[in-house]
Amino acid sequence: ETNQVVANCHKVPAKTFSRELNSIESNIRAFDIMLYRLHRFNPNIKVMFTVSPVRHIKDGIIENNRSKARLLETVHHLVDKFDKLYYFPAYEIMVDVLRDYRFYDIDLVHPNYAGTSYVLELFKQSCMSEETIAVSEKMHKIFLAKKHRPFNPESEQHKVFLDKNYRQCLELSKQYPHLDFGEELDYFER
Structure with missing residues (x-):
């Protein structure tokens, strides 16, 4: 109806859209514009590209491979062209x-x-740096602890568990103020 390009839209019936395979050149133009704007906004920005390893076989495996090939060619062109652009080979x-x-x-x-x-x-x-890995592992433990369902929520053991994780969240919040542990702090404070 609007002739606008979309990546996907789950709020509108699929029959509303026509599907077409973008050319490598049109992909590069679109990314060039986006990267230029990002760089103007933050000259020190670093961008990591990856291609999803999920096969989109609804249109067939051949169409999936053609689409992935164009995306890979686009990304590698950009990474070769610009500094501070990187590629992680999840697909490969x-x-x-x-x-x-x-x-x-x-x-x-x-x-x-x-x-x-x-x-x-x-x-x-x-x-990731060693520090980032260590922090992500601590965060992962907190997220797993939040998913834990106690057998007896009123037990002293569970209260110690909550307090330990609450203090861990506070410590990480102080060390890394840009990380938001609000939801976890609320959970462990009860």
């Missing part, structure tokens, strides 16, 4: 390194826990 890791289907969910499209864990570990090793 899943398709070429973990090509065995035991790393995929039952639908054979989505990576399973083992696949995503392997990719995440490689991402951490190649893209």
Whole structure:
């Protein structure tokens, strides 16, 4: 109706849209504009690209591969052209390194826990400092603790558990004020 380009829209019926495969050139133009604006907003910005390893097979495996190929070509053109642009090969890791289907969910499209864990570990090793890894591991423990459902919420043991995690959230909040632990602090304070 509006002839505007969209990546996806789940609020409007699919029949409303026509699908077309963008050219590499039009992708590069669109990213050039976006990256120029981002750089003007923040000259020190660093951008990490990756391509989703999820196969979009609704239009067929051939169309999926054509689309991924254009996206990969676009991204590598940009990374070669600009400083402070990087590429993490999540797609290649899943398709070429973990090509065995035991790393995929039952639908054979989505990576399973083992696949995503392997990719995440490689991402951490190649893209995160030791400090960032340590903080992310502490945060992960807090998020897991928040999901924990106690057998006896009134027990002394559970109160100690809540207090320990509350103090951990406070400590991380003081060390890293840009991280928001408001929801977790509220949860562990009860």
